[in-house]
Amino acid sequence: MKFNWGTGIVLAFIGFISFIMYFIITMNVNDKYDHDLVSDDYYADELQYQNDINKLENTKDLSTNISYEKTTNGLIIKFPKGLDYKNIKGKLFLYRPSNKQLDFETAISLSNLNLLIPDKRLVDGRWNIKIDWQYNGKNYLFKESINY
Incomplete structure (x- = not known):
């Protein structure tokens, strides 16, 4: 040939x-x-987007924002000083981009201005943290990517 x-x-x-x-x-x-989608119900999430923008704008009005610290016990979420922790309500959502089964959501329940997420709930790697919280009737939002 x-x-x-x-x-x-x-x-x-x-x-x-x-x-x-x-x-x-x-x-x-x-x-x-x-790989999964970020959200199964992304159309409904899109409708909530403007509310999230408003909450992020409210967060800019705070003197200090939420901070976090990795310790041997887990991840400590620190709410701004000067707030009465009894009036803080909301929920915390941790999203793991690489594994949907590790995602979890929990209600904010404080005994002081710190919230501890136990080390056993978190595996090493990238997490997206979203804290949707209210203080005295005003809504706030904290979103950040962290490496644990």
């Missing part, structure tokens, strides 16, 4: 199609490449 331009082009197409098919099959079968 004589190898000419037409044969080379056909072989190049076959090689390219084979590579694409291998890539598609690998991405669909291998669990390593299985």
